Amino acid sequence: MSGRHQSPKTENQMVFVTVGSTFFDALxxxxxxxQVKDELRKRGYTNLLIQMGRxxxxxxKSSGEDGSLAVDYxxxxxxxxxxMRSASLIISHAGSGSIFETLRLGKPLIVVANEDLMDNHQIELAEVLADKKHLFCATPQTLHQTIRTMDLGSLLPYPPGEALPIANLMSKFLGFPPE
Incomplete structure (x- = not known):
């Protein structure tokens, strides 16, 4: 079932970025x-909303009136x-709750690894889901390249099911706070 995600074509296309309750200034x-704003604009996105956490x-901030990306946070x-529901693309930290909620909504997702965290098992989850073509993975340094080369039509839908309880259980088991 490829082709689920299409490139933006309508006038107002929002990218929503979330770092959850974490500190992730690199993202x-x-x-x-x-560089990232230019790549998003080239892909047809018009608005960028950033949830910056701690x-x-x-x-x-910018209004986008000059043809640039409108940015708010x-x-x-x-x-x-x-x-998340109104976003055309979601860029997220590797929190399991954020990942599974985005996949449940059927939104295209780029998960950005926080390389400053030690023993970050959430990255392993994101990499497995990327290997299965459910999302894209990037680092803060490679995000612009991921946006430039991503093929939204190559993403496959995540099988339905309630993953959040499983994700929270995994997070608790691994020592991460639930989302």
Whole structure:
């Protein structure tokens, strides 16, 4: 069932970025870089909304009126579900809750590995799902290349099922807080 995800074609296409409750300034800085913004714009995306969590890196806001990407950000929200539902593309940290919620919604996903974390078993989960063509994996340094070369039509739907309880159990077992 390839071809589930198509490139953006309508006027307002949002990319939603989430770092969850973590500190992941490398991801925030990466998506705020001109290189990543240019690649997103070339792909037809018009808006970039960044949930920056506990980080200190403040993204550059822009209205997008000059033809550039419109950028906005916030730290936390009681629920990011509405943002995820309205996104055309989601870029996320490797939290199992964020990954499985995005896959459940059927949204194209780029998982960005936080290389500063020791023993990050969540990255292993993301790599397995990438091998199965359910998502793309990147690092903050390779995110722009992943956006440039990603073929959204190559992604396969994740089999339905309620994965969040399993993901939270895995996180608890591995010593990570549930999402």
């Amino acid at each position: 925030v800085k990466s998506v705020d870089s001109q 980080g200190f890196s403040i993204p550059s 916030f730290t936390f929200s009681p629920s990011i579900a509405d943002y």
